[in-house]
Amino acid sequence: MAYQALYRVFRPQSFDDVVGQSHVTRTLQNAITQNKTSHAYLFSGPRGTGKTSAAKIFAKAINCENPVNGEPCNECETCKSITEGSNPDVLEIDAASNNGVEEIRDIREKVKYAPTVSKYKIYIIDEVHMLSTGAFNALLKTLEEPPKHVIFILATxxxxxxxxxxxxxxxxxxFKRITTQDITERMAYILNEEKIPFDEKALAIIARAAEGGMRDALSLLDQVISYGSEEVSVTDALEITGSVSQNLLTELVKSVMECDAEQAIRNLSALLAEGKDPVRLVEDLLVFFRDILLYQKAPQLEESLERAVADEAFQELASEANSVRIYECVDLLNKAQQQMRFSNHPGIYVEVAVVQLTQTKGAITSDSSGESGAGISNEEVQKLQTELSALRREVDELKKNGVKASETSSSEKASRPKKAAMNSSKGFKAPVGKINHVLGVAKKKDLQMIRSVWSELLSMLIASQAALLNEAEPVAASDDTFVLKFKHEIHCQMAMENASFVETVETSISRLTQANYHFIGIPEDQWHDVRENFIKLHNNGSEEMDGEGASAENASGADTNSEDQFVAEAAKLVGDDLLEVKE
Structure with a gap:
């Protein structure tokens, strides 16, 4: 017989075999035991987590001739035929290739007939989200009230x-992502069954690369077995998954902590030249920094290290590393990881991130030793302390003489940094001219499109980015730009001054709407003023110029019906007594 992939040979045949989904399997077992099964189920979750396998096991258990505590016996004819895929009453349908109305109508006609050899007729519809709108509508009534002998299981x-x-x-x-530990234990069981020697560290590397999917893990394990000779080794696992060995990671991180940009780039270039995946490399670095920090703070929890092994080189690196710099490195790598999601050249972001890592300075003093921070010499520390003392004396002298900040000389004002002048400004000022232009060409359908995908946009962003938009609301939109109203001015300023945040939001919204969109942020109080001024200029037909130099008449677009005209027409229809005008 031809070779079969491991994930097919060791596909779960009972609820106990399903890895990491006890909250699902236990509920289904109890429902079968207590005869409280439903007419329709939805199994949702990431790929390779056991949705289709659980559906087939459920079909066997509910039709089994000799069930034991809600588990199928896998010995009777019914169980064997379902396992082989030859049972005429258990139908597995791929919605990706059978997504039309005709296929669903065919199902709707056939559900009327009683099962041939089993107790229940079961329809397993995989990738059900691929069905067309018409197919969903055709399925709706049948799904709500199917015959008593029919059960639907939808997977997506x-x-x-x-x-x-x-x-x-x-x-x-x-269905949730399967933990690394559960995946490792399952792979160890399979290799023991196949009598293949293995290194547990290699299994951990494969499990991390699978990202919570059992099928992905077994596919990678198949590749590692084929690539290697006699056993599943760490070297083979690193080669197949594109991960980096600890020695290379230690050298790269050591050059970063020593602020040696040249050596860091050489180490990185060597890794990328070997074909290492840039995305996987950033993930490895993040976990490695996490392990360093964990070992610093709790060396007795050595078994909690995910990526690192506490050898002599790692212990030396952990003892010398500054924890403040580690926090900065993790933050920079996390930002690079987010940017790489939308790039066709992720290697460039890795190189830029590594250069940035070598330039981080951390705190002036370390956590406990009292030595100067990583990358700052004693001369620099002394210079900073001298400047700080001079500033304190100047402040004390100003207080003593009663001189106010507003009375400082023009030369002192000129010598101040531009950033301080910016901080002394009143706050964020929205670009009124651009907003007026958007209002002039705004269309209701564009605004409705932006609002329809807004909740999905928030779910795509990371928590810190979504937090800025929690109280923001799209209030106007044209075919390429929309106005975003923020409740608080500080949130608006933080959002609009963060170039990477603006780029991420615009890229995500363009991906959801299939159109290139830019956005303009404005605080709520400024929005009310801008909107009222626009309405006044529009009603009066004025040719006054706005802040950006665009005339109000041009910004008003083709819409010439004023708000007062609408009110007058409404009054004619219902009368003044029944009319109430709201903003």
């Missing part, structure tokens, strides 16, 4: 694409 990796009318008619089970 993208439940947000399903209509709420479908979700409200099913019992939903969310």
């Amino acid at each position: 990796t993208e439940p947000h694409k399903l209509p709420l009318t479908i979700i409200s008619r099913v019992q939903r089970f969310d």
Whole structure:
């Protein structure tokens, strides 16, 4: 017989075999035991977490001739036929290739007939989010009230694409990503069954690369077995997954901590030349820095290290590293990781990030030793202390003489940094001219499009980015720009002065709407003023110029019906007594 992939040979055949989803399997077992099964289920979650396998096990358990505590016996004819895929009453349908209305109508016609050899007729619809709108509508009534002998099991990796009318008619089970430990234990069991020697560290590397998917882990394990000779080794696992060995990571991090940009770039270039994945490399660096910090603070928790092994080189690096610099390195790598998601050249972001890492200075003093911070010499520390003392004397002298800040000489004002002058300004000023232009060509359908994808946009952003937009609201939109109103001025300023944040939001919104969009931020109090001024200029037909030099008449666009005209027409229809005008 031809060779079969490990994930097919060791596919779960009972609920106990399903890894990391006890909250789902236990519920299904109890429902079968207590005869409280539903007519329709939805299994959602990341790929390779056991959704289809659980659906087949459920089909076997509910139709099994000799079930034991909700588990299928896997010995009767019914169980064997379902396992082989030959049972006429258990139908597995791929919605990606059968997503039309005709296929669903065919199902709707056939559900009327009783099962042939089993107790229940079960339809397993995989990747159900691929169904068309018409197919969903055709399935709706049948899904709500199917015959008593029919059970539907829908499986999907993208439940947000399903209509709420479908979700409200099913019992939903969310499959979670499988932990690294659970994946490692399952792979060890399989290798023991296959009598293949292995290194546990190699299994941990494969499990991390699988990112919570059991099928991905077994596929990688298959590759490692084929690549190696007699056993699953760390070297082979690193080669197949594109991860980096600890020695190379230690050298790279050591050159970063020593602020040696030249050596750091050489180490990085050597890694990329070997074909290492830039995205995987950044992830390895993040976990490695985490392990350094954990070992510094709690060396007795050595078993909690995910990526590192506490050898002599690692211990030396951990003892010399400054924790403040580690925090900065993690922050920079996290930003680089977010930017790499939207780039076709992730290697460039890794190189830039490594150069930035060598330039971080950390705190002036270290955590406990009292020595100067990493990368700052004693001369620099002494110079900073001297400047600080001089500033304190100047402040004391100003207080003593009663001189106010406003009475300082023009030469002193000229010598101040530009940043201080910016900080002394009143606050964020929205670009009124650009906003007026958007208002002039704004269309309701554009605004509705932006608002329809807004919640999905927030779910795509990381927590710190989404927090800035929690109380923000799109209030106007043209075909290429929309105005975003912020409740608090400080949030608006933080958002609009962060170039990477603006780029991330614009890229995400363009991806969701399939159109290139830019946005303009404005605080709520300024928005009310800008809107009222625009309405006044629009009503009066004035040719006054706004802050950006665009005439109000040009900004008003083709819409010539004023608010007063609408009110007058409404008054004619219902009368002044019944009319109430609200902003």
